[in-house]
Amino acid sequence: MRVKILMVFGLAVLAANAKADRFTNDVYIPGDTLEKAPDNWFHLDPKADEINGVSSIKAYQELLKGKKSNTVIVAVIDSGIDIDHEDLKNVIWVNEDEIAGNGIDDDKNGYVDDIHGWNFIGGADGNVEKDTYEITREYGRLLKKFKGLSEDDMKADKEYDYFKKLEQEYTKTVSDLESKYNNFKGFYENYKLAKKLMEAYVGTEKLTPEDLESVNSSDEKVNAAKQMMKYIYDSGIDESEFDKGNDYFDAGLNYGYNLSYNPRDIIGDNYEDPDDRYYGNNNVKGEFNFHGTHVAGIIAAQRDNSLGINGIADNVKIMAIRAVPNGDERDKDIANSIRYAVDNGAQIINMSFGKSYSPYKDAVDEAVNYAEENNVLLIHAAGNNSKNIDTKEHFPTRTYSSGKKAGNWLEIGALSWKNGKESVATFSNYGKNEVDVFAPGVDIYSTAPEQEYKNASGTSMAAPVTAGVAAMLLSYFPKLTSKQVRDIIVQSSLKYDKLKVLKPGSENEEVLFTELSRTGGMINAFEAVKLASKVVKNKKKLKAY
Template sequence: MNKSRIFSALLSVALVSAVPTLANAQKANWQNLDLKSDSTFGISTEKAYKELLKGKKSVKVIVAVNDGGVEATHEDLKRIMWVNTKEIAGNGKDDDKNGYIDDINGWNFIGGPKESVNFETLELTRLVRRDQARFANTTDANVAEKDKKDFEIFKAERADLEKQLAEARENLAGITGFKTALDAVVKKIGKENPTVEDFKNFKPSTEVEGRIQNVLSQQLEKGSFKDFYEDQIVEGLDYYTRQVNYNLNLDYDPRAIVGDDPNNVKEKFYGNNDIAGPDAMHGTHVAGIIAADRTNKLGILGVADNVAIMGVRCTPNGDERDKDVANAIRYAVDNGAKVINMSFGKAYSWDKAIVNEAMKYAASKDVLIVQAAGNENKNIDVENNFPNHKDLDEKTIASWITVGASGPKDDETLKASFSNFGKTQVDVFAPGVQIYSTVPGSKYKNLDGTSMASPVVAGLAGLIRSYYPKLTAAQVKEIIVKSVTKVNHNVEYAKGEEPGAEKVSIPFSDLCISGGIVNTYNALKLAATYSGKAVAK
């Protein structure tokens, strides 16, 4: 997914003003708690297990995590990973004749014979690179009539790329300067992990040191120096370095690693069986939210208690390619997934049609797609976020649910500040702020994003399909949408991503089709009422 975590606020503190406070850490598993009994706007999963599911049987459902990689050996995931029993591990043969050799836990569509893609360009960069070659000698004066529309699109995309690259370079310089100044202050304090009191007692000798003191005195009221440094400084530096060197770099193209023809959308059999890849942070976190082992007394509790996680790697650190997205969907469908989580999205698309066809294919096979709405705080009814279903048939839309992110408090902050929204394009909201879940190395971490909200809903979908296996994908979506906890108050919306952006109050009902937050307890009660649909025996 296009990672839109914005560090400009942090940079402006270093140079101009003060940083907004970080989100307060919430208790682990808050997303599964109940608003009424726990005073936290979770989705009432624990209540459902206690009151509705105790003693009932279920069938195992495969949920595909189409993402950047899943650590199958994680202590909280290893028991619940999908295993392709038709393959013999490590024999170098395609035992089940599905076209993929040794696909034991899934497949990696951005891997090659020797390694896997980590960093990639944005789709915008690839489009500009393609059309830059096409229009190399073209000007407004000599452009052919038939090419005028495409040429105008190219110029607009090139301008967007140049703007983003300039901003990334400026932000990289800013956060590098902030880090240098902060490191110098820490050295003067003389402690590796200084406390808030250490910063308050520090005697600044320059204006910059005074600003550093001000920022850290605020930040460390709500967390440790180590967490602030890792989450804001190191992550911010890495983010803008990736943007400048890889995402927005016209000269960078890692696709040779895969060894396919990226322009041949009909090509399906490429990649490797390394479902973790070089960076499995995002996908591992997603997998844990869906189905982390609820029986092992370790770590966290996933939403679903009887699903198998299939890892399908198709998203790099950059923008996913439409060809890989389409093939990842088809692979998941053909290998038995009943729910597919897609916590990714982008502002531009190379070949939307090929993804549309894969979506239609999934719908025809009764597979539910669950997609993150995106993290740019924009209205995706009017602004593009791909994939989207703006030009698809009702049957496909009925098997596709798009998810925005909510916070833990039932007040004006309920909409996550970063979450995209849309009265026609977003179906529901779900918890996506400070979600504690699995990360590589059998560790755990809080992350924010619609990327975290989507697997909450994918886990719910898997849970419904597990206890009510006769329900169709379309019925499961209908149940999830109809059973939300309605939000009947206004929420805060910042009209822009920059610090100081004007905030307005809008009805939560304007943010999505359902006007509410998904609710496991309500959904399972509603599922039980659908005629002829009994709990699995």
């Protein structure tokens, strides 16, 4: 019985981790760990504290103390933000040209009552919470296109090879998911029954290991339930992983990979028209806002209120843009989100999301180029699949369809708080050509909905750490361009040429850290501020990047 429990529980943990990867927009929420990182570790200094932080405390204390700062607007394109959180409410951007609640587009920007930002996945009748994956949408589109056609007619179509690739990947993924779910389902249902029976037997609503000691019965069902719960408690298994696993399968089979599921009617836009820009609503919170709330706190949680945590940057306003559901974001929404941020004054845009297919890439490219033309820095999470994104697609990307690369883009991998060979997060994507630098992204303690604070991990956390450092630079050196900020961050990053680390996804294969990104660097706010000061005061030229 124990072997079976462990086997199925292993599937549950894998499922929960995969859920974090695909269903919470590239977040991995850690379970039990043998060691614990300091809650503020991402602020600490690698030399003084022997941890892979960005030295932000040191930068404020030794380089920026007493200096004047300017407010920087950072747009967070995400799942929604709890704008009423105690540690965020005073740093949320307010559109001063809009009158709240009057139902009028006062500033004539095309969005009515956009006081704190905009929601591109909402409509008059509600908000999208769950959505499909892009592979599901694309495969479904081509299934309709090729329905009723002969094999010869299909092969004559330019999308045929693309269709077959999608078909193979989709069917294999769904088949594997269904197989794992069938293994998991029986155990999960037995676990729920056992727990319910034990709670009823001892007369409690929340079972504890101590409660089991009072169970003494000749009933076989009662004893079987007792043994199951006792094993779970004795093994130190986190019961929440079971529910996470079940949520993962539910989200995947009923929503993410469900060809018949389409929540887009809620929004009411013309989805086939990427130039259709004015849709959505002003509900920037949404119903699925842990991810965005956590990201916003890393960047800008209020630093002078003695509450919760300190964000990286001390003079920031967060513009909340909701465009990422529980599922894959849509290109049209991302393109419009970037344009909205640029048009409404954002200087930095954090993008902690990603996917493997991008059918409207040209629309996103145009928006990225629009941001570049308007001197806005884009910071993107590299993803959590332990993949080399030099060879595996991870959208959106800095590379336009023309082959030209955007000059206002930073692609960020995730660091662990551990040192030596464990310095890089095991889940982090990497790429000698596509990833620029690494930043803290494991066990990051930040704001969570409903006045809470929680740990989360992912390149989704590493990107806002970087956005916070970028905001720090622009706040104290407002004349810097977005390209200068980008170059300062990468060129001032700490280099460890001889450091060997475990290759992400591997248990024992070691590689040089320099092989995982363009710079082989870890971002460092202290060194970035020093370099920025030289650039501004001495007109120091930055190396071409």
